[in-house]
Amino acid sequence: MAHPKRIEPGPGQESVWDYPRPPRVEETSKQIEIVFGGITIAKTTNAKRVLETSHPPVYYIPPHDIEREYLVPRFTTSYCEFKGTASYYGLYIDDEKQTSVAGWYYISPNPRFESIKMHVAFYAEYMEACYVDGELIKPQTGSFYGGWITNDVVGPFKGEPGTEYW
Secondary structure, eight states, X not given: OOOOOOOOOOTTOEEGGGSOSSOEEEEOOSOEEEEETTEEEEEESOOEEEEETTEEEEEEEOGGGBOGGGEEEEEEEEEETTXXXXXXXXXXXXXXXXXXXXXXXXXXXXXXXXXXXXXXXXXXXXXSEEEETTEEOEEOSSTTOOOEEOTTEEOOOTTSTTOTTO
């Protein structure tokens, strides 16, 4: 199946169609903030972002910048052909502020992705709000994907209707 027409990036933007496959990890000094249940769960300027063709960036937060007392380990795992086996967290603040699906992390990632070991990537769709440098992000469409869409990233993006076979 043919790939969709790439949106030409404007000044200060990047196209997800210029990202590599296999993906690469980059450090970012952008401020990443995640809010759930009225609490800032994570805030950092030391995140890593994973860039993969057709996907908006996925931000991985270092463990020391996360309010870990709210994380609930899940027994679910999944496998990424590039990064390895992912484990999952839910979030629990109280009986009314919880989600069984919050984010994922790699205990023993493949060597190329060692820099994201134990860093957590959060699903924006299940959070109250996620910000990149103060900009409220839009979650990547599709329940399996965890990319964050900001004004400086253009698609079209994997996960949108009709993209199942890209």
